[in-house]
Amino acid sequence: MIVCEDLSKHFGNIKAIEEFTIKIPDGQIFGLLGPNGSGKTTTMRMLSCLINATSGKAFIDEYEIGRKNDNQKIRSMIGLLPEVPGLYETLGAYKNLDYYAQFYNVPKNKREKNIRNMLTNLDLWERRNDPVGGFSKGMKQKIAIARAMVHEPKYMFLDEPTAGLDPEAAKTIREYILDLKSKGRTFLINTHNLAEAERVCDTVAVVKNKLIKVGNPKELARGLFTRTVCVTLDYIPSSLVKNISMLDVVSQVHADGNKLFLNVNDPETDNPKIISWLIKKKLNVQFLSEEEYSLEDVYLKLIGEDDQ
Amino acid sequence: MRWKNAWILARKDIDEFKKQKLVIGSIIAMPLVLGIVLPLVMFVPAIAMAPLEDTWDINGLLEIGDFEGDHLDPWTNQTLQNISLNSTVIYYTVLKNVDLHDCVLVSCIVENSTLSNSTILNNIIEHSQLNNVFVSHSEGIELDGKNILSVNSDLAFTKTKESEAAAFLPMALNTVLMLFIIVPATLPTVIASYSIVGEKNNRSLEPLLATPITDGELLAGKILSSFLPTMISTIFAFVLSVILIDTIFFTQLGYLPLPTLTWILSILLLAPLACLMSILACVLVSSKVTDVRAAQQVGGFVIMPVIVLMLGVVSGFILLSPLTILIFAGIYCCIDLGLFYFARAIFNREDILVKWT
Numbered sequence: 001m002i003v004c005e006d007l008s009k010h011f012g013n014i015k016a017i018e019e020f021t022i023k024i025p026d027g028q029i030f031g032l033l034g035p036n037g038s039g040k041t042t043t044m045r046m047l048s049c050l051i052n053a054t055s056g057k058a059f060i061d062e063y064e065i066g067r068k069n070d071n072q073k074i075r076s077m078i079g080l081l082p083e084v085p086g087l088y089e090t091l092g093a094y095k096n097l098d099y100y101a102q103f104y105n106v107p108k109n110k111r112e113k114n115i116r117n118m119l120t121n122l123d124l125w126e127r128r129n130d131p132v133g134g135f136s137k138g139m140k141q142k143i144a145i146a147r148a149m150v151h152e153p154k155y156m157f158l159d160e161p162t163a164g165l166d167p168e169a170a171k172t173i174r175e176y177i178l179d180l181k182s183k184g185r186t187f188l189i190n191t192h193n194l195a196e197a198e199r200v201c202d203t204v205a206v207v208k209n210k211l212i213k214v215g216n217p218k219e220l221a222r223g224l225f226t227r228t229v230c231v232t233l234d235y236i237p238s239s240l241v242k243n244i245s246m247l248d249v250v251s252q253v254h255a256d257g258n259k260l261f262l263n264v265n266d267p268e269t270d271n272p273k274i275i276s277w278l279i280k281k282k283l284n285v286q287f288l289s290e291e292e293y294s295l296e297d298v299y300l301k302l303i304g305e306d307d308q
Numbered sequence: 309m310r311w312k313n314a315w316i317l318a319r320k321d322i323d324e325f326k327k328q329k330l331v332i333g334s335i336i337a338m339p340l341v342l343g344i345v346l347p348l349v350m351f352v353p354a355i356a357m358a359p360l361e362d363t364w365d366i367n368g369l370l371e372i373g374d375f376e377g378d379h380l381d382p383w384t385n386q387t388l389q390n391i392s393l394n395s396t397v398i399y400y401t402v403l404k405n406v407d408l409h410d411c412v413l414v415s416c417i418v419e420n421s422t423l424s425n426s427t428i429l430n431n432i433i434e435h436s437q438l439n440n441v442f443v444s445h446s447e448g449i450e451l452d453g454k455n456i457l458s459v460n461s462d463l464a465f466t467k468t469k470e471s472e473a474a475a476f477l478p479m480a481l482n483t484v485l486m487l488f489i490i491v492p493a494t495l496p497t498v499i500a501s502y503s504i505v506g507e508k509n510n511r512s513l514e515p516l517l518a519t520p521i522t523d524g525e526l527l528a529g530k531i532l533s534s535f536l537p538t539m540i541s542t543i544f545a546f547v548l549s550v551i552l553i554d555t556i557f558f559t560q561l562g563y564l565p566l567p568t569l570t571w572i573l574s575i576l577l578l579a580p581l582a583c584l585m586s587i588l589a590c591v592l593v594s595s596k597v598t599d600v601r602a603a604q605q606v607g608g609f610v611i612m613p614v615i616v617l618m619l620g621v622v623s624g625f626i627l628l629s630p631l632t633i634l635i636f637a638g639i640y641c642c643i644d645l646g647l648f649y650f651a652r653a654i655f656n657r658e659d660i661l662v663k664w665t
Contacts, residue, residue, distance in 0.1 A: 045661065049518075050514065050657055050658070051657070051658040051661060051662065052658060072520050072522065073520075075518055075519060075520045078518065080514070080515055080518040081515075082514040082515055082518075084511040084514075086510060086511035086512040086514055086515050087512065088320065088510070088512060089510070090324050090328065091320075091324060091327070095323065099316060099317075099319075100519065102316045103313060103316060103519040103520060103521055104519065144515070147515065148515075
């Protein structure tokens with residue numbers, strides 16, 4: 001488990017992150033969302049024992065970040081994908097991965113097996129000995145991800161894992177992450193790709209130099225937005241909007257074409273009442289669905305509110 | 309400190325150097341120039357110009373006239389052995405193991421004796437010491453001594469005067485030896501300066517620092533990767549140079565002038581320590597600056613202690629001997645240890661990561 005308690009980092013007068021408190025249970029994919037300069041990378045670097053916190057504490061399992069004897073143990077438990085791949089460009093993909101695996105004491109046979117599996121999964125096995133300097137940005141990113149995972153760490157910190165990847169490669173990486181998650185690995189992912197975060201993250205934290213909100217993407221949306229039911233009718237009489245707004249279960253209503261959008265507090269209880277009322281009015285209900293708010297809506301609302 | 313981690317990092321760096329043909333080329337070429345071209349340029353012309361052999365003139369020996377072989381063979385009628393004589397004239401006698409002072413010897417055979425302040429006429433002299441003597445119409449072999457005036461005689465002495473080659477050799481060898489210390493100190497400065505700041509510029513330092521490698525292991529790995537290729541090529545050049553110099557001088561001197569203890573100590577002790585000193589200083593600078601050029605510029609100052617030694621030797625102020633080498637090795641060793649602990653103490657992962665160019 002990863003625990004941050006009031007973790008802060010200041011660079012001189014600049015407060016990169018303030019009083020950041022989260023808990024990431026084992027086996028979860030935790031997304032850190034926030035605009036550029038919001039402290040996501042700083043947080044990841046603190047958790048990777050690369051920089052020291054100004055105040056607060058953080059723990060990975062029983063080890064405390066920043067404590068000299070624990071730092072090395074933490075670094076042996078994590079795999080880090082930084083913002084920039086940072087590969088050794090004159091060396092081949094295989095050697096790039098092999099040297100890193102050796103730092104983690106991965107036995108030779110296992111190293112060979114892991115590297116072969118990873119490069120095969122990422123469609124790079126055939127080019128394993130080519131200098132990576134000649135690779136595309138996406139290919140380099142794949143190797144950097146493989147490097148973070150080559151020693152099969154318990155915790156993986158990925159900064160923008162699918163940035164610069166084509167959709168197919170991004171899908172491969174996502175599936176790879178989900179596969180590792182199913183094997184009990186824990187991920188902390190910094191991303192601007194909200195759709196991706198929504199797809200893979202169990203929990204997301206929206207940060208802007210402090211923690212703004214943390215939770216499951218769907219729960220966050222429910223907490224932020226009133227739930228909206230969309231009713232599609234064969235036609236909408238002119239008086240309908242005014243009449244239906246009289247119902248006590250409906251807080252707000254508007255029509256768009258033959259669709260009626262109703263804000264309700266509890267659709268599970270209120271929808272039957274609304275349908276009954278419409279049937280009584282001899283209106284034909286074609287479809288009934290709940291309007292979904294994306295993580296992007298949640299993110300923009302949270303960041304917007306914070307700006308105000 | 310786990311040396312395994314340092315070795316992994318050093319192997320990675322060396323693998324990278326191998327791909328940089330100019331870098332590895334310069335590391336190999338410089339010692340070869342030093343080991344082969346320099347001895348050829350320095351010694352071959354000197355040997356070509358020097359006379360092949362120059363008989364030693366015993367101090368004060370003055371030879372007048374030519375020995376024409378017209379002297380009379382000495383006629384002997386008695387033998388004197390193991391005695392000491394003063395102010396005596398001796399004729400037609402075999403003298404063995406005698407000590408003669410202020411004597412005149414005419415037509416004698418002298419063996420294993422010492423003759424001082426004497427006159428020697430028509431003698432055969434072997435294995436003897438002659439001091440302040442006048443020799444005329446005599447033959448001699450295996451002689452030694454000083455202040456000898458020889459007239460119409462054929463005297464051969466055991467000692468020969470140092471040939472020009474032998475006289476020229478020590479200074480030239482000292483110069484070559486100094487180069488064998490300066491080159492390993494200068495050669496790795498470029499790659500050592502690049503070591504950490506290069507990783508920083510490539511952005512490969514962050515994932516490296518996130519591995520379990522410690523600061524000491526990282527520094528040791530970076531030092532090893534510069535040290536090993538430099539010292540391997542230097543020792544290879546040293547061996548070539550020794551073979552070449554020995555080949556050039558063997559016919560002149562009749563013995564192999566190298567390797568001496570001073571040379572062996574220098575190459576096995578002083579050169580590696582000078583090399584380490586230079587690398588340590590460059591790695592230290594490399595971890596504190598944000599630009600490769602700055603690292604190289606500042607790193608250039610680090611060979612000053614080696615330059616001091618070279619200037620001292622060339623000017624004659626410092627005489628190279630095994631003791632001198634051991635003293636300098638001790639000084640360099642202290643500097644190296646100080647630099648390593650200082651570099652480790654000021655190595656700060658956060659500073660390095662945050663202060664990007």
